[in-house]
Amino acid sequence: xxxxxxxxxxxxxxxxxxxxxxxxxxxxxxxKLFDGEEGKITSxxxxxPYQSEFFKPYQLVSHMFTxxxxxxxxxxxxxxxxxxxxxxxxxxxxKFLIFYLVCGLAAAVAQLFLSDAPAIGASGAVMGLLGAxxxxxxxxxxxxxxxPFPIKAKWAIAGxxxxxxxxxxxxxxxxxxxxxxLGGLITxxxxxxxxxxGNKKTFY
Numbered sequence: 330x331x332x333x334x335x336x337x338x339x340x341x342x343x344x345x346x347x348x349x350x351x352x353x354x355x356x357x358x359x360x361k362l363f364d365g366e367e368g369k370i371t372s373x374x375x376x377x378p379y380q381s382e383f384f385k386p387y388q389l390v391s392h393m394f395t396x397x398x399x400x401x402x403x404x405x406x407x408x409x410x411x412x413x414x415x416x417x418x419x420x421x422x423x424k425f426l427i428f429y430l431v432c433g434l435a436a437a438v439a440q441l442f443l444s445d446a447p448a449i450g451a452s453g454a455v456m457g458l459l460g461a462x463x464x465x466x467x468x469x470x471x472x473x474x475x476x477p478f479p480i481k482a483k484w485a486i487a488g489x490x491x492x493x494x495x496x497x498x499x500x501x502x503x504x505x506x507x508x509x510x511l512g513g514l515i516t517x518x519x520x521x522x523x524x525x526x527g528n529k530k531t532f533y
Contacts, residue, residue: 343417344422345417345425346410346413346414346425349413350409353394353396353409356394356396357396360374374391374449375395375447376440376441376448376449377447378444378445378446392448393433395449395450396450405451408458408459409455412459412461413429413458415462416458420524428458429454430454432454433451433454435453435457436456436457436509436510436513438512439508439512439513440453443508444507446506448506453506453512456489456510457514458517459489459517460486460513460515461521462482462486463486464522465521465525466482467481467482468482473485486514493505
């Protein structure tokens, strides 16, 4: 009974976050069912470099709902739920959806112009959420595994951004789209600063 009540509250208070999670999970299941060894579905939905013959404009959006592994989608959906639910309550569903999609598109553009590797995942849009959260609630303490003590949001997100800057400038061969992360984060910060101009009520 408690679980059902929680689910109803979540659906009513965060409908966009809920539907985004559902879409991401459904796409992930489709990938696992029909990808095969060649990754047919993933290769169609992934964001390819614009110089590539595989690049299609729709990939600017489709890559946001495509993930490479269970830990990949689990982390992104957990972050979307953790930070997005509160932001949707602050802004309302329509404004939140616009924010999320704009951050995801900005992440895609950054990836296209600053990297020559294909990209998948909601990470760019999620990084925009993290940037907005750190701006609106800078002193809220977060627990980040494996760090054994809480860290204020502003320092935690700054640390994540620093890691992405280092990873983008000094690539280590990983498949992490560092520039996409930074594109989403910077866009999120710009948007929330513009939207929150002159309003100090949401600072904590």
